Amino acid sequence: MKKFIHNVPVRWSDMDAYGHVNNARFLTLYEEARVAMFFVGAREHGLGSFEEGIVIARHEVDYLRPVDYGDPVRIEMWICEQRAASFTVAYELFDDDVPASRARSVCVPYNLANGHPRRLSEAEREFLRPYLES
Template sequence: MARHTYPCPIRWSDMDIYGIVNNVSFVRYLEEARVDFIFRMAPTEGDAFFREGSVVVSHQIRYRHQLVHRHEPVDIEMWVSDLQSATVTVDYAVRDGDLVYATASTTMAPFDYRAGRPRRLTDAETGFFEKYLDETASAR
């Protein structure tokens, strides 16, 4: 199973009044990482998954350690934990080496915006996500 790692910069403005990275900023980090990951699907033509349309179905985040502003980026490691005919679940570990700041999961569904309804994953989309599918995960 392949994993994708996104080096995410920590911005000073991401911290809250308590001096730690705000929970809303974590959701933004996951979005930045996910978009970076998905753009790998069709690097020469832009993002095939988002070009056709997709929606976030759910997010889940577990905070493990406080994260504060720093000049070095934090790594966001991603893989696919579930792949169905009309949804894909991406899992994350926000980390610095062995120290894990948060783990998270996002379920997405491809969506046809013109028709206003969900659609199935294409064979190309499924093939892309299968490369990152955890061996213990379910597929279709």
């Protein structure tokens, strides 16, 4: 299984009044990695359908240790579950090579024209295959 790896710089403004990266902001860091994989990365494979419509159905985030302003965090991503009409992205977030958070996002491909969830296309399955947890 291949992992998609993306470094996300932490901004000073990501910190909250406790002086650590705010827990809600972790979802923005994960989003930044997800966008890099499913919008920018998929587009380079000629696949624009994720960008036009993925809906997030669920997020789970575990916080292992606080992250502070400083070096970029490294996010590693793969697909931990794939169904006919949804897939789940798993993430690990490393700060100085130490795991600081883990997360999962249930993603639902969506047909914007008729406003309904839809099945994954063959091209989308092809794109996800190398990242699929066995």
